[in-house]
Amino acid sequence: MTHLSALVAAPSGQALRVAALLRQAPFEFARVVYGLSDQASGRTGTMAAADVARAARQGAPVTRERAEQRARAYLPTADQAHCPRCWVFSGIKSPLHFREPSEERPESALCRVCGAEYATEV
Ligand SMILES: [Zn+2]
Secondary structure (H helix, E strand, C coil): CCHHHHHHHHHHHHHHHHHHHHHHHHHHHHHHHHHHHHHHCCCCCCHHHHHHHHHHHHCCCCCHHHHHHHHHHCCCCCCCCECHHHHHHHCCCCEEEEECCCCCCCCEEEECCCCCEEECCC
16 A cells, blocks of 8 residues: 555545445345344244344344334444444444454454454445
């Protein structure tokens, strides 16, 4: 990376992070819908169904309505980003841990509660 590109990337990096995470909330809501549908039809082995079951074990049962409300209300901030999956599935604010980009992979955000990992730069 040249000095110039570092300079350009720095100020917008946090905003890009938040934007990348915001884009994940509708996908997590879609996973809730798939997971509930899988469960209802007996396909309990899918990833989405397993996430629904795990969230239900943690507390309140997962419903489509509540997940949709939470997906709309998801609002990470640059200094307090929380996991979209934990929030949409369970209403829990789990802190994300950012992993520095390397030559092989872009920066990503990890959740140590549910194991989700999100790429936070393109
Ligand atoms: Zn999580």
